Amino acid sequence: MNYHPFKDSTILYQFEVTMEQDELNTAEAVVEVIGITHNHAVVERTANKYHIERKGKREKWLADPIDYPAILLPFQDPVDIEISFAAETGIFHANCSMGNHSYKKSTQKEERIGIIEFEIILRD
8 A cells, every 4th residue: 555645655464364263363554664673463263352562552342242243344344244343443344335335434533543545446
């Protein structure tokens, strides 16, 4: 992704996700901006809870099941799935169908991180 508020910048997103029985098992997300790690998050399921660690610090535990990580959006339409989980931030997003296999992912205003808005378009 290229982002250019004042100049072109390269943002690298690296995600590794494992699913087990249609639920998230582990996730690791690294976000680099101009070659500098901006965020590194690790999500691990232990029993029926998720441990979320960001930037090397334990942030929180989640008891809610995670059956649709947001990284699936470009690959699998979230049909009848109202929320997705963003591993890089550790928060849930509302999914809204915009028609024609397009979806809007949004957060509560108080949970927003940064001011970036972008689209991801899957092309054949």
